[in-house]
Amino acid sequence: MTISLYQASVPAFIRALNNLAAILEKGAAHAQARKIDESVLLNSRLYPDMFPLVRQVQIATDTVRSGAGRLAGVDFPSYEDKEATFQELAQRIGKTTAFLQSLQPAQIDGGEDKTISWQSRSSTRSMQGQAYLMNHLLPNVHFHVTTAYGILRHNGVELGKKDFLGPA
Amino acid sequence: MTISLYQASVPAFIRALNNLAAILEKGAAHAQARKIDESVLLNSRLYPDMFPLVRQVQIATDTVRSGAGRLAGVDFPSYEDKEATFQELAQRIGKTTAFLQSLQPAQIDGGEDKTISWQSRSSTRSMQGQAYLMNHLLPNVHFHVTTAYGILRHNGVELGKKDFLGPA
Numbered sequence: 601m602t603i604s605l606y607q608a609s610v611p612a613f614i615r616a617l618n619n620l621a622a623i624l625e626k627g628a629a630h631a632q633a634r635k636i637d638e639s640v641l642l643n644s645r646l647y648p649d650m651f652p653l654v655r656q657v658q659i660a661t662d663t664v665r666s667g668a669g670r671l672a673g674v675d676f677p678s679y680e681d682k683e684a685t686f687q688e689l690a691q692r693i694g695k696t697t698a699f700l701q702s703l704q705p706a707q708i709d710g711g712e713d714k715t716i717s718w719q720s721r722s723s724t725r726s727m728q729g730q731a732y733l734m735n736h737l738l739p740n741v742h743f744h745v746t747t748a749y750g751i752l753r754h755n756g757v758e759l760g761k762k763d764f765l766g767p768a
Numbered sequence: 769m770t771i772s773l774y775q776a777s778v779p780a781f782i783r784a785l786n787n788l789a790a791i792l793e794k795g796a797a798h799a800q801a802r803k804i805d806e807s808v809l810l811n812s813r814l815y816p817d818m819f820p821l822v823r824q825v826q827i828a829t830d831t832v833r834s835g836a837g838r839l840a841g842v843d844f845p846s847y848e849d850k851e852a853t854f855q856e857l858a859q860r861i862g863k864t865t866a867f868l869q870s871l872q873p874a875q876i877d878g879g880e881d882k883t884i885s886w887q888s889r890s891s892t893r894s895m896q897g898q899a900y901l902m903n904h905l906l907p908n909v910h911f912h913v914t915t916a917y918g919i920l921r922h923n924g925v926e927l928g929k930k931d932f933l934g935p936a
Contacts (some may be wrong), residue, residue, distance in 0.1 A: 603898055613903050644816070645836035646922045655876070710771045730771055734780050736933065742910035743917075743932055749873045750918045754814045764911055765904065767892070 605704035605712055609671055609733050613741060614663035614700050615731055619766040620745045621693045623731040623752060623759060627653075628686035630757040638686055644751050653751045655681075657689045660744035661696040668700055670716045671729060672707035771812050773812060773880055774873035777901050779840055779907060781832035787934040788913045789861045791920065791927060795821075796854035798925040806854055812919050821919045823849075825857045828912035829864040835853060835905040836868055838884045840875035 647650040652657065658681050671675025677699055680764040683689045712730040720727075727736060749764050799806045813820040819827065826849050837844025845867055851857045880898040887893075895904060917932050 602772050603776055603880060603902075604770050607898070608771055608776060608902065612906075615903060618906070646918050646925070650921055657865075677813070710769055712771060726807060727936070730775070734771075734776065734818075735783060735936075737931055738782070738908050742907050743914045743929070746911045746914035747918060749911075750915060751816050753818055754922075756815070756823055765907055768895070 602643050606708040608698050610668055610703055614697055616745050617693050617697050623749050625762050627752045629630055636743045644755055656722045656744045656748040660741055661692055663740045665696050671711055672703050674705055772877045774876040778836055778871055780870050782865055784909045784913050785861050785865050791917050791931050792854055795920045795925050812923055821916055824912045824916040828909055829860055831908045833864050833867055839870050839879055
């Protein structure tokens with residue numbers, strides 16, 4: 601047996617997004633219970649030149665919608681970066697999950713050696729499918745979900761590793 | 769084509785550890801350049817009930833040495849948690865990488881449906897090989913490397929996403 605490229609990507613992305621959504625729900629509940637303006641949490645960051653929470657969530661969704669779209673060789677949706685509430689972030693995550701669920705294994709499977717090219721902020725990047733998933737997409741989405749978790753933890757939201765890992 | 773369980777695990781773990789080692793090197797250089805006692809960084813954390821940097825590194829190595837050992841069905845080394853310097857953490861990472869490099873694809877491949885059982889802090893856990901890798905090991909190691917990165921960033925160490933992702 602082996603793992604298909606679809607199995608190693610889309611379900612893992614959906615899982616990470618579901619966990620992120622649950623983490624943000626706890627952040628929203630924390631803000632509401634303590635009468636904290638939610639924009640305080642959404643604009644919080646771990647260091648002045650790091651991205652704030654809202655941007656971490658935007659990038660997490662961008663990573664998987666563009667990544668899965670490229671692996672599948674299909675157009676992927678683009679979202680304006682204008683969310684200002686936890687509810688709007690939840691909607692963005694929901695739209696992204698719906699897009700991921702629309703992808704079929706046959707669109708992705710077998711693309712381990714397919715060359716994936718994309719435009720980064722500074723250059724044109726190119727990787728083969730398997731390396732793109734293992735070295736770029738999975739670490740990246742876990743990075744942004746972890747950083748969102750870290751920002752909320754740093755602000756006193758009661759979260760534990762189980763919230764990050766999700767249901768067993 | 770598909771991805772083998774070995775390819776989706778051991779090289780990804782080694783890559784994450786190499787990136788962690790490079791991140792810690794920058795932390796050590798930062799402390800030295802600014803005459804900061806390195807124990808200040810090593811004991812820094814994002815919130816009082818989160819683990820400090822030194823423990824994040826210990827858990828990152830524990831995750832992959834036990835995880836890869838269980839996937840391969842072999843005994844894995846155990847390390848005392850007594851590191852007190854960046855150099856000692858680098859040695860722990862080096863020992864872990866050497867163990868990972870000793871594992872052969874044939875020991876791990878085909879174990880997607882193998883039941884993996886282990887004792888967590890509170891209970892006996894059990895997952896199948898593929899879910900253990902995708903839902904537990906990979907998110908976990910990325911979580912602890914990201915949190916180590918976040919702690920150092922929060923303390924002003926100059927790091928960027930490229931340090932986390934590693935060489936292209």
